[in-house]
Amino acid sequence: MNSPEAHAFLRQLLEAAITAADPARVLAKKLPEKPEGKCVVVGAGKSAASMARAVELAWPDVDISGVVVTRYGHSVPTERVKVLEASHPVPDDAGAAAAREILKTACEAGPDDLVLALLSGGGSALMPLPKPPLTLENKILVHRLLLQSGLAIEDMNRIRRRLSLLKGGGLARAAKPARVVTLAISDIPGDDPAAIASGPTLPDPTAHEDLSHLVEWLGPELPQAARQILLEPSEPQTGTEPDFRLIATPRMSLSAAAEVALAAGVTPLLLGDAIEGEARHAGTVMGGIALSCARHGTPVKKPAVLLSGGETTVTIGKSTPGRGGRNTEYLLSLALALKGDKSIHALAADTDGIDGTEEAAGAIIGPDTLARADALGHDARSFLDSNDSYSFFDRLDTLVRTGPTLTNVNDFRAILVS
The missing domain is CATH 3.40.50.10180 (Glycerate kinase, MOFRL-like N-terminal domain)
Incomplete structure (x- = not known):
């Protein structure tokens, strides 16, 4: 998939996850x-x-x-x-x-x-x-x-x-x-x-x-x-x-997204609905799994989408006044781990429509995320070190804004390997 198609597909998966939890x-x-x-x-x-x-x-x-x-x-x-x-x-x-x-x-x-x-x-x-x-x-x-x-x-x-x-x-x-x-x-x-x-x-x-x-x-x-x-x-x-x-529950929403992926000919792999720990560490780990799929076809052959949920955390340093939530911090770490791999796109968002205290639900990354940031003079690593992931994706115009969804089954993460 090209980037517009990949991003539309990932948004479709998020919508399915939210709809499955609609009261x-x-x-x-x-x-x-x-x-x-x-x-x-x-x-x-x-x-x-x-x-x-x-x-x-x-x-x-x-x-x-x-x-x-x-x-x-x-x-x-x-x-x-x-x-x-x-x-x-x-x-x-x-x-x-x-x-x-x-x-x-x-x-x-x-x-x-x-x-x-x-x-x-x-x-x-x-x-x-x-x-x-x-x-x-x-x-x-x-x-x-x-x-x-x-x-x-x-x-x-x-x-x-x-x-x-x-x-x-x-x-x-x-x-x-x-x-x-x-x-x-x-x-x-x-x-x-x-x-x-x-x-x-x-x-x-x-x-x-x-x-x-x-x-x-x-x-x-x-x-x-x-x-x-x-x-x-x-x-x-x-x-x-x-x-x-x-x-x-998060599992119900991930299953709904998986059904949409299967219908599109993309193999879903559910990595868990209860993933916790530091958001940036989760991004690094997920990046390694995605690269293994892209290069070696394990643990699943492409085209595939890696789905996960749960609630990671962000430990904020006292000297880091940045803006952001756990989903954007996870994505920024993931982008650094992927190093611009041409076959991988990803979305992460809070299903309530608000990531942390910001008005965005999350963001989307693709193969060009780091290159676009470099062209604008933005160092991704510096933004991550400052817990300023919201500002990073805002400047790239790749934040996901859903508004209040009126439900909440925690975080939804999808990594597309095509």
Whole structure:
């Protein structure tokens, strides 16, 4: 394929992955039996509003009310469920107010009511309700530290659950004696239910663990109130088995993209839906696999597309003020590893439409990426060292902009070897 054809094909794969996780397409078949009383909808995440709308459309004859919170700009019109907006990835006052309203709404549910919890990626930051003596200001500082820490998402969630009144099962406890059913879109490597939005409807499985190593990792900037809570293990909660239903996962989206590739005569190879680690290291490793395909036909013969998902991390140096997210950093590292190989193009994007804190979902690279940068006087290695991958691809005009997709099954990566 030439570059325009390759780029169009990669965009088609991304669109298939996003569509496979669209709540309007997948939520209705996961709904429980209709309640005798009301359906009280609560929820948080980048997909919370679109999920609430899907519930309303699926159950026009049910008495539905409730409130959900989503990221600024991710709201959609609803008729019976109130939609609030707040900040992500760093919490704000609007998120705290939304968390209090969600808690109040859950507490008001009766024994004949169904509390339908709609959870998706971003729910943890969007629904902050700090455990005393922690303040919201303390919680905001903790979130900033976590974003810069380089910790894996599972370790971040260990901390978030311990510091919250709602997470780690707090929302489910508030809803008693109502029945609670959770519908979730997974943005978590491995699809651990307790990690999605930090598990507000599930007991904290790590409540008994010693988190002193994470406290030490975060260092002296960690607020004293947070340090105190994290060093005092909570008692594990017991109760009825939670009703938790995944409606969309990274694996489902990768499979949908693979079907599109097969239909186009391109062999898909799924490398995993739970890849973690430093984004730049993942780019180097994936580059080696792609070059092996191009030169030796292993582990798959071309034309082929290497598909992967998960959530890598970017450890930001204190002296690197660059802009970028994990997908653009991965791609910049990948481009350096490929060294302009004529047969390889790649796309990486966050399926929610926002890579890190920027407005782009990700970017595309091709055989000419490094040469074009050189012609403009841009040294790719310097941009990578400065964690400035967004600026690099912005100057090449190869960013992928989807806008908010209203779903989130984490990162989508595709390397085309033709």
